[in-house]
Amino acid sequence: xxxxxxxxxxxxxxxxxxxQPGRDSIAPAFVRLVRxxxxxxxxxxxxxxxxxxxxxxxxxxxxxxxxxxALVGPEQFDEIVKGYLExxxxxxxxxxxxxxxxxxxLRHRTExxxxxxxxxxxxxxRIEVFDAPDAECVTIEDFISVPAHAWPALHFSAIPAIKTxxxxxxxxxxxxGGKSLGVTAAETSLRIWRANDCRVFHALMDKRESAAIQKxxxxxxxxxxxxxxxxxxxxxxxxxxxxxxxxWIEDGIILRIDQAA
Amino acid sequence: MSFLPLLxxxxxxxxxxxxxxxxxxxxxxxxxxISENFMIAGGRPLQILEKARELAPVVLHGVSxxxxxxxxxREDYLAxxxxxxRRFDPAWVSDHLxxxxxxxxxxxxxxxxxxxxxxxxxxxxxxxxxxxxLGRRILMENIxxxxxxxxxxxxxxxxxxxxxxxxxxxxxxxxxxxxxxxxNHGFSPLEYLSxxxxxxxxxxxxxxxxxxxxxxxxxxDHPVPTPVWRLYxxxxxxxxxxxxxxxxxxxxxPFEELLAEANRAREIEAEVLNANSISL
Numbered sequence: 001x002x003x004x005x006x007x008x009x010x011x012x013x014x015x016x017x018x019x020q021p022g023r024d025s026i027a028p029a030f031v032r033l034v035r036x037x038x039x040x041x042x043x044x045x046x047x048x049x050x051x052x053x054x055x056x057x058x059x060x061x062x063x064x065x066x067x068x069x070a071l072v073g074p075e076q077f078d079e080i081v082k083g084y085l086e087x088x089x090x091x092x093x094x095x096x097x098x099x100x101x102x103x104x105x106l107r108h109r110t111e112x113x114x115x116x117x118x119x120x121x122x123x124x125x126r127i128e129v130f131d132a133p134d135a136e137c138v139t140i141e142d143f144i145s146v147p148a149h150a151w152p153a154l155h156f157s158a159i160p161a162i163k164t165x166x167x168x169x170x171x172x173x174x175x176x177g178g179k180s181l182g183v184t185a186a187e188t189s190l191r192i193w194r195a196n197d198c199r200v201f202h203a204l205m206d207k208r209e210s211a212a213i214q215k216x217x218x219x220x221x222x223x224x225x226x227x228x229x230x231x232x233x234x235x236x237x238x239x240x241x242x243x244x245x246x247x248w249i250e251d252g253i254i255l256r257i258d259q260a261a
Numbered sequence: 262m263s264f265l266p267l268l269x270x271x272x273x274x275x276x277x278x279x280x281x282x283x284x285x286x287x288x289x290x291x292x293x294x295i296s297e298n299f300m301i302a303g304g305r306p307l308q309i310l311e312k313a314r315e316l317a318p319v320v321l322h323g324v325s326x327x328x329x330x331x332x333x334x335r336e337d338y339l340a341x342x343x344x345x346x347r348r349f350d351p352a353w354v355s356d357h358l359x360x361x362x363x364x365x366x367x368x369x370x371x372x373x374x375x376x377x378x379x380x381x382x383x384x385x386x387x388x389x390x391x392x393x394x395l396g397r398r399i400l401m402e403n404i405x406x407x408x409x410x411x412x413x414x415x416x417x418x419x420x421x422x423x424x425x426x427x428x429x430x431x432x433x434x435x436x437x438x439x440x441x442x443x444x445n446h447g448f449s450p451l452e453y454l455s456x457x458x459x460x461x462x463x464x465x466x467x468x469x470x471x472x473x474x475x476x477x478x479x480x481x482d483h484p485v486p487t488p489v490w491r492l493y494x495x496x497x498x499x500x501x502x503x504x505x506x507x508x509x510x511x512x513x514x515p516f517e518e519l520l521a522e523a524n525r526a527r528e529i530e531a532e533v534l535n536a537n538s539i540s541l
Contacts, residue, residue, distance in 0.1 A: 003412050006379050007331040013372060014363040035409045035446075045408035048476065053368055060369075089366040093325035093338045094297040098369075134303035161303070198305035 009033060017050040021057070021085040026050070057085055057098060064099040065123045067175050068106075068116060076112075083109065096131070099124055113181040115169035118188075122171045125163045125192040126200045132161035137196065137252040152223035156216050157255040161194035164205075164213060172204055196252045203251075212244060216254075264398055265353050265431065265463045268318055268504040270527040272519050275509075279305075281516045282313045289317055289520060291352065293506050296323040299349075300341040314349055320464075320506075321351040322433075325367060326391065328401070329360035329374040329384050339394050346395065352504075353463065355400035355433045358384065358421060373406035376413040376420035381427060388428035400463050401425065402433035405441040405470070405479035417442060418456035431463035434503075436496050437489045441470050441477040450492050454499050462500045467493060467526055468508040482511035485522055490529065497533040505530065 004012070012030035019025060026046050036042035058081045062069045069077045080102075088101045103124055107117035137159055146154065165171075167188045174183060189210040192202040205213065212228040222245075229237035248254050271291035274282070281287035292313050299306055313319060325338065346354060359371040374380045392398050403421050415423070425432050434457060443450040467490075469483030485493075485507065497503075507522040 006329075006375065006377070006383055009375055009410065009412065010331055010360060010363050010372075014366075014368075018363075018366070018368055033410055033412060035411050035413075042408070044474070045476070048407040048473070048478070049370065049372065052370055056369060090369060091365055091367070093327070093335055093362075093367060094300050095325075095367075095369045096297075096301070131301040131304050134307075194304065198308070 004033065013049075016046055017053045018089065019086075021050075021054040021082055024050075054082070054085070057081065057090070057095075060095050061099050061102065064127055065102060065120055067123060068102075068120050071119070071174065071178070071181055072112070072116065080106070080109070080112070096127070099127070114185075115171065115174060115181055115183050118165075118167035118169045118171045119174045121165055121167065122175055122190065122192070122202065125165055126202065129161045129163055129192050129194045130198075130200050132159075132194060135159045135161070135255050138249060138254045138256060140246070140249055143249075152221060152226075154222040155219055156222070156225075157219065158213075158217045159193065159253055159255045162217075162253050163192045164210070164217070165190045165192060165202075166210075172202065175202070191253070193251060193253050201251070208240070209244060213248075216248075265504070266318070267502060268320075268352060270523040270530070271317070271320075271504070271506045272516075272523050273322075273506060273508045273510070274313055274319075275513055276306075277513050278516050278519075279309045282309050282316065285312075285316060287313065287316055287516060289523060291318040291320065291504070291506075292316075293320045293322045293508075296321040296342060296345060296354070296356075297325050299345055300338075310349060318352045319349055321345060321349070321354045322402075323354070323356035324371065325361060325369070326356040327360055327362045327367070328356060328387050328391070329358065329372075329380065330362050331360075331383075332362055332365060334387060334390060339391065343395060346397075353400060353431070354395065354397065355402055355431075355464065357404050358401040358424060359404045371404045373404065373408065373410075374420075375410040376415045376417055378414065381420060381423045384424050385427035388424070388430050392428070392430065398430055400431035400433040401428075402435050402466065403438050403442075405435070405438040405445075405477075407445055407476055407478070409446050416448065416453075416456070417446075418453040422456060422458055422461070425458070425461045430461075432457060432461045433464045433466060434462050434496065434500070435466035435468070436493050437466065437468040437470060437485070437508075438479060440489050440492050441479050444477045451495060454492070454495055457499075459500055462503055465493070465496060465500070465503050465505040466508055467505060467522070468510075480511060481508050485525075490525075493526065494529055494533050497530050498537065502530065502534065 012027050016026040016030045031042045034042040061081055084105045090098050103117050103120040106112050106120050168185050169183050170186050170188050189205040190202050194200050208228050212225045215225045226241045229240045269290035272289045274292040274294050357371045361368050361372055439450050439453050467485045468481045469485055470477045471480040505526050509519055
């Protein structure tokens with residue numbers, strides 16, 4: 001038998017430990033490449049790596065998706081991870097990106113309740129904002145100097161560490177301690193952000209805030225954001241707009257104010 | 262190694278220690294951090310590393326360079342590493358003498374290389390490529406392993422030394438990994454030490470391990486065990502004063518306990534070096 005190249009050794013190694021994670025799939029040609037007393041010894045040495053591959057990545061996903069893991073239980077979570085690693089093996093040097101497609105994977109997996117994909121999306125969004133770029137947010141004091149006539153044309157930008165999520169299920173209930181996956185579908189909008197102290201939060205948004213925040217993120221002026229409340233009486237609309245703005249400022253999600261020329 | 266500062270006895274900085282960095286009680290001689298944990302756009306880990314850098318020198322220790330892989334080196338990875346180097350000015354940069362990816366997919370594990378002439382040439386060329394890219398020499402760590410290859414044509418210590426010589430890089434000598442491999446593969450750890458060129462060793466790692474059947478597993482979840490301390494004494498006898506770090510990655514104890522392990526390493530080094538100078 002010719003001596004296999006480094007490339008061939010690594011291909012056989014990979015095939016034996018990572019192609020079918022959590023399943024016995026050791027390539028006979030690889031067994032022959034490993035030193036040992038007998039085939040059983042060789043296979044048990046290879047199995048250390050096969051087990052480690054699955055267990056390590058399973059633990060990473062369990063840490064990144066603690067609520068998904070808790071709600072489905074350890075056995076089903078292991079099955080999910082096996083399928084996920086086969087479909088979405090890690091493509092990045094840093095393992096922190098591993099779970100990027102778990103929500104997508106769950107959405108197409110027929111054996112899991114639909115709400116699980118939404119919950120995974122929420123848990124992943126929380127990770128993404130945790131690692132998002134730093135930025136300084138505005139404070140109430142920054143607004144004091146803005147003259148009244150300039151307000152309609154004010155442009156806000158959202159901090160980079162914010163995401164919005166539109167789910168088919170009330171995932172915030174599942175996240176905050178729901179014990180069962182048997183929840184009734186209900187359209188749900190959330191914003192997820194990292195506060196100044198680096199803690200990550202999410203909050204339910206009603207339809208108005210959901211529309212308003214999309215306008216803010218897309219850079220619309222304050223007047224356009226206020227139009228979200230146009231169906232309310234004028235005094236109520238002003239009050240609601242102001243309250244929303246204060247909430248955003250207190251949550252630290254507004255990056256800066258640009259006064260339009 | 263002459264191009265590296267002598268930092269003394271440090272500890273691996275992990276998330277659980279962050280409160281000690283924030284209240285400035287993390288009084289270690291130096292910190293080693295996992296490079297990939299800080300390859301992020303922003304947030305708390307980077308802020309913590311800034312603060313750790315104010316307390317003590319920092320060293321970047323990577324796990325995903327995939328230096329022994331046959332995929333091309335990832336330029337995006339090297340660019341991120343370069344950014345970290347610029348921002349945190351580490352005392353040095355290290356990674357592992359292993360492979361970990363095939364066809365663009367990563368195992369996130371340190372997989373053993375066959376000890377062959379082909380692998381020496383392949384890895385050394387890639388280390389030189391990385392050193393040219395980063396504009397600095399790096400250190401390569403010997404890994405623990407649970408299998409060896411029938412195609413290997415030289416002992417592991419000859420392989421490690423040959424790579425370091427051909428690449429002109431430093432060696433991060435993990436004493437625990439030598440002990441683990443000596444048990445798992447049946448060689449003399451002292452022979453290993455005596456085969457490593459003195460002038461290439463820039464750092465030493467110490468850690469604990471676990472037993473699993475006939476094999477020792479490099480789990481980093483225990484105190485440094487007695488046989489590893491013994492081997493460390495031998496390493497100090499051979500290599501003299503070398504920056505040394507205690508790694509603890511699972512079931513991590515309070516910071517004080519970790520620091521106590523680093524202090525023990527410092528005491529052992531002093532004992533051995535004093536005894537050596539007396540015997541001279």
